[in-house]
Amino acid sequence: MKAIQVHAFGGNDALVLDEVENPVAGEGEYVVRIRAAGVNPVDWKIVRGYLSKGFPHALPFVPGWDLAGEIVARGHGARRFAVGERVYAYLRRPSVEKGTYAEMQAVPEAYLARMPAKASFEEAASLPLVTLTSLQCLRAAGVKPGSRVLVLGASGGTGSAAVQLAKILGAEVEGVASAKNHAFVQGLGAAAVWDYAGATPEGIPGVGVGRFDVVYDCIGGDTLRAARTALREGGHAVSITTRTPPGWEDLGERFHYVFVEPHSAQLDEIARWYDEGRLTTHLDATFPLAQAAEAHALSEKGRTRGKIVLTMG
Ligand SMILES: NC(=O)c1ccc[n+]([C@@H]2O[C@H](COP(=O)([O-])OP(=O)(O)OC[C@H]3O[C@@H](n4cnc5c(N)ncnc54)[C@H](OP(=O)(O)O)[C@@H]3O)[C@@H](O)[C@H]2O)c1
Incomplete structure (x- = not known):
């Protein structure tokens, strides 16, 4: 099968299309024929070696953490899904080695869920990492019906998921995004969108003082x-960008840094919301x-509205 491999950390030319061995389903695993893979900023950060100290890895590795595809084989004890079922996953294994930029991959059952019935493979592949991230963040911050939530970076992958998920959790949501993305973010359900241009340490123009129960940061700086x-x-x-940002120290345990975890039961919730028309991509x-x-060069520009996806045909 074909897969993108990284033989040495580097720029975008480190992404090499190789012919590699087909995966085999181990105990509790499935082989998934990957039809689309989501691209996230973390993928180019990994390829460039920026996270090599934080994540165990084995060169050459196949990058990519998001997938949508079909089950083609089942290993011993892997019985939740049938051959031919359409699934999606956030496939972050303990080691960066066998990712989703490939025509097939072995995936443990605990990472998989049935993909939304109403989504294409491309749409489904765009969902796992960003929706799990934002759901886990909003829950960590205690968002509940009536909470007032401000999403920083509301037009990007995680932010656009967050606006919708906060609404699903019953919150009133506002976003921060550049003017060109205001209509997009309002279309996701934000009651108001504020431009980050002109922001100073005193505040973001128009946002006001002390109005929000939760600030969710997808941007940092x-x-x-x-x-x-x-x-x-x-x-x-x-925050998903900064563990200890200056100026927020006084929050103590009310400041949460989240690194997204695989979670198949949450992917089930996300698929249900997608099929109910409450969540889109x-x-x-x-x-x-x-x-x-x-795809990585485009993501690195930092201007993505929503998501970038790779397709395998
Ligand atoms: N900790 C975790 O588990 C976790 C999980 C997912 C992502 N992350 C990290 O979180 C960050 C965001 O990820 P992402 O997937 O959402 O990225 P993304 O989709 O690439 O974000 C791009 C968006 O950010 C907007 N933007 C850029 N500068 C901004 C600013 N100063 N204020 C408000 N919006 C701004 C851009 O809009 P304009 O073009 O209008 O500027 C664009 O729509 C990345 O650093 C990523 O690595 C961490």
């Missing part, structure tokens, strides 16, 4: 610093597997 005044006293903040661009380098 100056935007996170500027959002400090938006949180009400006693509120919670949650926006595909900014799709590329064939052989053009993974172009």
Whole structure:
């Protein structure tokens, strides 16, 4: 089968299309024929070696953590899914080695769920990492019906998922995004969207002071610093970019840093919400597997609206 492999950390030319051995389903695993793979900023960070100290890895490795596809074989004890079923997964195994930029991969049952019936493979592959991230963050911050939530970076992959998921959890949601993305973020359900242009340590223009129970950060840096005044006293903040941002120290345990975990039961919830029409995805661009380098170059620009996906045909 074909797979993108990284033989040495480097730039986008480190992504090489190779012919590799077909995977075999081990105990409790399935072989999935991958039809589409989501692209996330973490993928190019891994290829460039930025996270090599944080994640065990084995060179050459196949990058990619998101997939949608069909079951083609079942290993011993793997019985939840039948051959031919359409599944999706956030396939972050303990070691960066056998990822989703491949025509097939072996996947443990605990990572898999039936993909939304109403989603295409491309749409389903765009969902796992960003929806699990945002669901786990919103729950860590205690979002509940009536919570007022501010999402920083509301037009990106995680932020666009967060706006919708916070609504599903019953919250009132506002977003921070550049002017060109305001209509997009409002279309996802945000009651108001604020431009990060002009943000200062005193605040983000228009956002106001102490209005939010939860600030969810998908951006970090100056935007996170500027959002400090938006949180009400006693509120919670949650970040996926920064463990200990300056200016937020006084929150103590009310500041949460989350690194997304695989979670098949949460993927079941996400599929249900998708099929109920309460959650959608926006595909900014799709590329064939052989053009993974172009997909990473686009993601690295940091301007993605929604998601980028690789397709295997
Ligand atoms: N800890 C975890 O588990 C975890 C999980 C997922 C992602 N992450 C990290 O979280 C970050 C976001 O991931 P992502 O997938 O959402 O990225 P993404 O889709 O690439 O985000 C791009 C979006 O960010 C917007 N943006 C850029 N600068 C902004 C600013 N200053 N304020 C508000 N919006 C801004 C861009 O809009 P404009 O074009 O309008 O600027 C664009 O729509 C990445 O660093 C990623 O590695 C961490």
